[in-house]
Amino acid sequence: MTDILAAFGWIGDPANWSGPSGIPARLGEHIVYSLLTLLLAAIIALPIGFAIGHSGRFRGLAVGVSGALRALPTLGLVIYLALLTTNLTIVPSLIALTILAIPPILAGAYSGLESVDRAPIDAARAIGMTGWQVFTKVELPLSLPLVIGGIRSGGLQVIATWTVAAILPVGGLGRFLFDGLSVQNYPEVLGGSIIVVALALVADGLFAIVQRLVVPRGVTAGRVRDSAEGGRSAARPVPEGAPTT
Template sequence: MNIIELVAQWFADPAQWSGPAGIPVRLAEHLAYTGLTLLIAGAIAVPIGMYVGHTGKGRIAVVGAASALRALPTLGLLTLFVLLMGLGLMPPIWALVILTIPPLLAGAYSGIAAVDPTLVDAARGLGMTEWQVLAKVELPNALPVLLGGLRAAVLQVIATVAVVAYINLGGLGRYLIDGLAISDPVRMFGGAILIALLALVVDGILAVVQKFAVSPGLADRRRRKRRETPTVGAVQGGM
């Protein structure tokens, strides 16, 4: 019997779908860790990114910091926080928050900074305050990029939150850690499939949200701009 058949049997086993270690409980734990991480990271990264994108102040520092944070190793950062803060829920969550900030920060900064300056100048000419310009002009126009950064962050967190099982917490990562501990490839394979499926489902939901959250007028304007912008091949062909 090959590994695919064994994994199918593992999923079909009713014992995997009940009890405190069942798939529904592990899935709920995984989503809870993911949601908490995104909530804290978003509260830190999005306001900073919007401020930098709106004012242009600290742009180089923010871009450099985001690039540096992306290079940090997940397991090493998790171990460091556990050594500094001890066991519990928050040490791994703070480690994940640090790794989640870069895509959210980049999405917020890039989205606000990319708004057409003529729109911003027109809003200021109408007498809008800086807060009104940000909230009523820049933020709606930056929403597609902001949501793109959110989708990237969510996928990253869903994938990396599995490491919290390394310090005896729950989530779908338990199947990977426990399977590795007892040399059970079927359990590890099943856990990897669950994490991948969760990422695909959540990304699909966010894609639908992104589609309906963006103003139809803004989407049409972006499509017209793409059609009006000549491609590299077209430019070279006309030369």
Template sequence: MIDVLAAFAWLGDPAHWSGPDGIPNRLSEHIGYSLLTLFIAGIIAIPVGLAIGHTGRFRGLAIGLSGALRAIPTLGLLVYLAVATLNLSIIPPLIALTILAIPPLLAGAYSGVESVDKRTVDAARAMGMTELQILTKVELPLSLPLVIGGLRSAALQVIATWTVAAILPVGGLGRYLIDGLAVRRYDEMLAGSILVVALALIADGIFALIQRLVVPRGVTAGKVTDVRTKEVNRSTEELSPELT
């Protein structure tokens, strides 16, 4: 309890809210690193996942690749890249965390497209829509909740793991843990952990809200409202008084 109070006292100290080591600067660095990682991983994984979900080709390869990438120890890969390239900049952790973010983005994209009702796709194809139009105007809008779900999962992993990347001379909230450990400032370490958790919870809440907002109109509880059933029920209700 004393450590927790000391951590909040550290957070409340005005001296820690200014300068290059201040909380606003470290927080902006962490958010910037995370957004850059998600952007690069999204450019790679989402188009590939959408194509796999639409065509059904290479699905087994994608599942195997996702599992293999998940099994890679991110910290080990990070250290290996830094040592192998003799590069202590942002590049090694950016590569390692991009690899970490690809599997959930890839899985969310292809599973989202696969979840679209095939009758809807067949109807769009019967109307003369091209395959690209079917993907962009039918499958993608209906699959967006799952795509955002994959992005949500990737964001949480990236935010948490960028903390570990501070073993290299890069910025971010992980600096409080690594620098605090070096001088045994446990209040600073705990304060840094609190900031990372708070950032992850806020990001999760934002993505959860987006995930609800992108659900297409007419889709509730994960299923499309059957208009024909509603019309039949309405007609039955209107006829009931006459029958009685």
């Protein structure tokens, strides 16, 4: 309890809220790094995932590659790329974390398209839509909640693992952890961890809101109508003497 109070005391100290090493500066760096990593991973993973989900081809290969990438150790990959490129800037960390963010985004993309009901797809093709029109007007809108879910999972992973990347001389909230450990300033270490957790919770909440907003209005209305009809059917009285099943 004392350590937690000390950590919040460190967070509330005005001296830690100014300068290039202050909480706002480190938080801004962490957010920029995370957004850049997520953007690069999405640019790579989404087109591949959409192609797999739309065509149904190479799904087994995608699952295998995703599993292999998930098994890579974050810290080991960051250090290996730093040694391989002889570069101690943000580049090795950015490459490593982009690689690790690809699997959940890729899985969300192809599983989202695979989850779309075949009936609207067949109807769209029956009225003469091209493959691209079927994808953009039917498959993509209906799959967006799962696609955003994959990006959500990747985003939370990126926010958490960018703290590990601070083993190299880069910015971000991970600096509080490594710099605090080096001088045994444990309130700083715990305070930095609390800020990372708070950032992840805020990001998760925002992604959850986006997931709800991207659900097509017709799908939501259909669910409400089905629920209402089911409720009315359940409440409808059975006439006396009527046969029951």
